[in-house]
Amino acid sequence: MVRRTKEEAQETRNQILSAAELCFYSKGISRTSLAEIATAAGVTRGAIYWHFEDKSELVGALFERVNLPLQPLSEASRNPNEPDPLGRMRELLVTVFRRAATDPEARRVGEILFHKCEYTEDLGNLRQWMQGFRREYSQDIEKGLGNAVAKGQLPEDLDLIVAGSCLHAFITGVLDQWLLLPDMMDLDAKAETLADSILDMLRLSPALRKG
Known part of the structure; x- marks a missing residue:
């Protein structure tokens, strides 16, 4: 009975996240109400508050869900026992780009975070969450490079800090540009080329060496 209750709770949580994804993608985060998400999910607003404190936490959970499949590669690149951390990082980069191009959920969530995420006053926690996420992501990149x-x-x-910033900016820049102008490049076909180009820069650029 307890297991069934947990399964039902997880199913409800996933329903809410899936409904929020579609609502945010359609209207943007700030223009979507929790009541609209509840209706789309077929639950009450109380059910949403049971799982999520506010809309900002809902956005964070949505992003974490779509990134869950990437965690093993990310962790492997930072694992000191991994014999080929740069290879794992390359694989991670290729996967990020290809998922954006071929996975509808990953593409929608990318659109939400890059182009439909407004840091309005009533979403003050969202900016803090994004700052925390990007800081942690940058730290993970630096660890992988190290x-x-x-x-x-x-x-x-x-220079791990500068190199990490360049790599982070490269990833977000490619995704931001492609999501806005997907007809400019076949991101799926060019994923490996893009990954190799930034890794070549890390290997070869004198400007990224410590002075």
């Missing part, structure tokens, strides 16, 4: 340096895959004098 692991690749330790394995001799990147220059030992690589």
